[in-house]
Amino acid sequence: MAQISKTKECWFAVAMILLSAALLAQAFMYPAQSSQFPRFLMVLQLLFSAALLVVALRLPHEKTKDGGSKQRLAALRAPFQVFVASSAYVLAIGYVGYFVSTAFFLCGSMYWFGTHKPVVLIAVGAGFILTVYALFVFFIGVRLPEGILI
Amino acid sequence: MESILNGIALGSTQLLDPMVLLLIVLGTVFGIIIGSLPGLTSTMGVALLVPVTFGMTPVQGLALLGAIYCSSTYAGAISAILINIPGTPANCSTLLDGFPMTKLGQGGLAIALATAASAIGGFMSNFGLLFLAPPLAELALRFGSQEYFLLALFGVSVIASLSEGNMLKGFTSGTLGLFLAIVGMHPMTGDIRFTFGIPELFNGLPLVVALIGLYSIPEVIANLSEKSTNEETTAAEVKGVFGQMMEVFKYKMVMFKATVIGLIVGIVPGAGSSIAGFIAYDNAKKASKQPESFGKGNPAGVVASETANNAVVGGSLIPTLTLGIPGNAVSAVLLGGLMIHGLKPGPGLFAENGEIIYGFILSMFVANLVFVPVGLFVSRYGVKFIKTPASILGPLVIGLGVVGAYALNMSLVDVWIMIAMGMLGFVMKQFDVPREPMVLGLVLGTMAEGELARSMSLVQGDVPALFASMFTRPLSLIIIGLTAISVFQGLRSQFRKKGPFLD
Numbered sequence: 026m027a028q029i030s031k032t033k034e035c036w037f038a039v040a041m042i043l044l045s046a047a048l049l050a051q052a053f054m055y056p057a058q059s060s061q062f063p064r065f066l067m068v069l070q071l072l073f074s075a076a077l078l079v080v081a082l083r084l085p086h087e088k089t090k091d092g093g094s095k096q097r098l099a100a101l102r103a104p105f106q107v108f109v110a111s112s113a114y115v116l117a118i119g120y121v122g123y124f125v126s127t128a129f130f131l132c133g134s135m136y137w138f139g140t141h142k143p144v145v146l147i148a149v150g151a152g153f154i155l156t157v158y159a160l161f162v163f164f165i166g167v168r169l170p171e172g173i174l175i
Numbered sequence: 176m177e178s179i180l181n182g183i184a185l186g187s188t189q190l191l192d193p194m195v196l197l198l199i200v201l202g203t204v205f206g207i208i209i210g211s212l213p214g215l216t217s218t219m220g221v222a223l224l225v226p227v228t229f230g231m232t233p234v235q236g237l238a239l240l241g242a243i244y245c246s247s248t249y250a251g252a253i254s255a256i257l258i259n260i261p262g263t264p265a266n267c268s269t270l271l272d273g274f275p276m277t278k279l280g281q282g283g284l285a286i287a288l289a290t291a292a293s294a295i296g297g298f299m300s301n302f303g304l305l306f307l308a309p310p311l312a313e314l315a316l317r318f319g320s321q322e323y324f325l326l327a328l329f330g331v332s333v334i335a336s337l338s339e340g341n342m343l344k345g346f347t348s349g350t351l352g353l354f355l356a357i358v359g360m361h362p363m364t365g366d367i368r369f370t371f372g373i374p375e376l377f378n379g380l381p382l383v384v385a386l387i388g389l390y391s392i393p394e395v396i397a398n399l400s401e402k403s404t405n406e407e408t409t410a411a412e413v414k415g416v417f418g419q420m421m422e423v424f425k426y427k428m429v430m431f432k433a434t435v436i437g438l439i440v441g442i443v444p445g446a447g448s449s450i451a452g453f454i455a456y457d458n459a460k461k462a463s464k465q466p467e468s469f470g471k472g473n474p475a476g477v478v479a480s481e482t483a484n485n486a487v488v489g490g491s492l493i494p495t496l497t498l499g500i501p502g503n504a505v506s507a508v509l510l511g512g513l514m515i516h517g518l519k520p521g522p523g524l525f526a527e528n529g530e531i532i533y534g535f536i537l538s539m540f541v542a543n544l545v546f547v548p549v550g551l552f553v554s555r556y557g558v559k560f561i562k563t564p565a566s567i568l569g570p571l572v573i574g575l576g577v578v579g580a581y582a583l584n585m586s587l588v589d590v591w592i593m594i595a596m597g598m599l600g601f602v603m604k605q606f607d608v609p610r611e612p613m614v615l616g617l618v619l620g621t622m623a624e625g626e627l628a629r630s631m632s633l634v635q636g637d638v639p640a641l642f643a644s645m646f647t648r649p650l651s652l653i654i655i656g657l658t659a660i661s662v663f664q665g666l667r668s669q670f671r672k673k674g675p676f677l678d
Contacts, residue, residue: 037606041347048354051369059366061631062624063357070350077343103399104601107392108594111573115590131570138399138566149567157578165230167582
C-alpha cells in the first residue's frame with residue numbers, strides 16, 4: 026500500500042467533518058419523523074470523521090519531495106481529461122443528438138488519450154455506434170436523444 | 176427438499192428458451208472480454224449491461240448477468256497467467272504461481288488448470304446456492320421490521336470492518352452509502368429530503384446508475400494513468416490446452432477445500448473473491464509437502480486460487496437472494512438487476528418467483544460450462560486483444576456507461592448522476608476509501624430506513640421501547656451479536672497490523 030500522507034489524511038478527515046456537519050444541519054430542517062435516520066447517520070459520520078482526524082494527526086510528518094507539486098499535477102491529468110471529455114459529451118448530446126455527439130466523443134477522446142491512427146478511430150467509433158444502435162434502439166427500443174443534427 | 180426439486184424442475188423449463196441459452200453464450204463472451212482486460216472488473220461488466228436487460232424477460236436478463244459474473248471472475252486468470260497482470264482483483268493470487276508457470280514454459284498447463292478449476296469451483300458453489308439458499312430464505316421469513324433494520328446495519332458493518340487497510344474509512348464509506356440511499360421521499364411520511372430541488376431525485380438516487388458511475392469512471396481514470404503497463408509486457412503462446420484440463424483431478428483435495436473456503440467467504444458480506452483466493456492459496460501451501468515450491472510455479476497454487484474465487488460466486492448470491500444483502504459489489508449490482516425486473520430480493524423471493532430464481536441459478540451452471548471453450552479460445556487467440564490500450568478502452572467504457580445510464584429512465588440527469596458518482600469514486604480511490612461499503616450502504620439504505628420507520632410506528636415512536644423490543648427478540652439478538660462479533664474481529668485484525676486503524 027502507498028505510504029500514508031498525513032496532510033492528505035487530515036484534509037480528508039476535515040472535509041468529511043464539514044460535509045457531515047452540513048448534512049446534519051440540513052437534516053434538522055426536515056420534520057423530525059422524516060429525518061431520524063439521516064440525523065443518526067450524520068452523527069455517526071461525524072464521530073467516524075473525528076476519529077479519522079485524531080488518527081491522521083498522530084501520523085508522522087512526511088518529508089517533502091522535490092517536484093511533489095509537479096507530480097500531483099501530472100496525477101490530475103487523467104481525471105481532468107475524463108471529466109472534461111465526458112461532461113462535454115453529455116452536454117453535446119442535448120444539442121446535437123446522441124449519435125453525432127458519440128461519434129465526436131469517441132474519436133476525439135481516443136485521440137486525446139493517445140490513439141492517433143485514423144483507421145482505428147473510425148473503426149472503433151463506427152463499431153460502437155452500430156452496436157449501440159442494434160442493442161438499445163433496435164433490440165430494447167430505447168429512444169436515444171435527438172438534437173439539431175440527428 | 177421437495178420444494179427445491181420442484182424449483183429445479185420449474186427452473187429447467189426456463190432454460191429451454193433458446194434466447195436464454197444464446198444470452199448465456201453472449202454474456203460469457205462479454206464477461207471473458209471484460210475479465211481478461213486488466214483494469215476492467217466483474218462489477219463494471221455487470222453494471223454496464225444491467226440496462227441492456229431492460230427489454231428482456233427476468234430469466235433472460237438474469238441469465239445474461241449471471242454469465243458475465245461467472246465468466247469474468249474466471250477470465251482474470253488469463254491475463255494473470257499470460258501477461259502477469261490480474262484481469263480482476265479476484266485473480267491476484269492466481270498470478271503468484273500462474274506467471275512463474277508461464278516462465279517455465281507451462282503457460283498452457285496453467286491456463287488449462289485455471290479453466291478447469293474455475294469451472295469446478297463455480298459449479299460446486301452453485302450447488303451450495305441451490306441447496307442452502309431456500310432453507311435460509313424460509314428462516315428469514317420469520318424476520319420482522321427490527322430484524323431487517325438490524326440486518327441492514329449488520330451488512331454494512333461487516334463489509335466496513337473487513338475493509339482492507341482502514342476500518343474507519345470503511346465505516347465512513349458505508350455510512351455515506353446509507354445516506355445517499357435515503358435521498359428523496361421518506362417511505363412513510365412522503366417528505367422530500369436532500370434533493371436540492373432536483374425532481375429526478377424525488378424517487379431516490381438511481382441505484383444502477385450510481386453503481387455504473389462508481390465502478391466505471393474510476394477504473395477508466397486509473398487505466399489511463401497507468402497506460403504504459405500493458406504495452407510493455409509480452410505474452411506467452413498457449414497451445415493444446417484442452418487435453419491438459421484433466422490434470423486438475425490430481426488436485427481433488429485442494430479443490431474441495433478451496434470450494435468450501437470460497438463458498439463460506441462468499442456468504443460473508445464484503446469478503447470478496449480476492450480474499451477467498453488468498454486464503455485457499457495459503458491453505459494449499461500449508462497442506463503441501465513442498466511448500467517452498469509455491470510462488471515458483473506450483474500448479475496447486477493456481478488450482479486453489481481459481482477454485483476458491485469462482486466458488487465465491489454462488490456463495491455471494493446466497494445472502495443476496497435470501498436476505499437482500501449482497502455478498503459483494505458484483506452481487507449488489509446483480510441485486511439492482513433483479514429490482515429493475517420488479518423482483519424484490521429477500522425471503523419471499525423463492526416462494527413468489529421460484530421459477531425465475533431457479534432458472535437463474537440453473538443458468539449459472541450452464542455458464543460455468545460455456546466459459547471453458549470460450550476462455551480457452553481467448554487464451555489461444557486473444558492475447559493481443561487483452562493488451563488493448565487504455566486510450567481505446569476508456570472512451571468505450573464511458574460511452575457504454577452513458578448510454579446505459581440514460582436508457583434506464585431516459586433521462587440525461589441520470590447520466591450526470593453517473594458522472595458525479597464516477598468522480599466521487601475517483602476521489603474515494605485517491606483517499607484510499609473502499610467503495611464496497613458504500614455500495615452496500617446504497618443497496619441497504621432504503622431497506623434500513625423503511626424498516627426503522629415501520630419499527631418506530633409499531634412502538635408509537637417510543638425509542639426506549641424500540642431498543643427494548645430489539646433486545647428481547649431472539650433473532651434480533653442473534654443479529655446484534657453477529658454485528659458485534661464482526662466489528663470486534665475487524666478491530667482485532669486492524670490492531671494486529673501496524674496500528675489501530677492504518678495499514
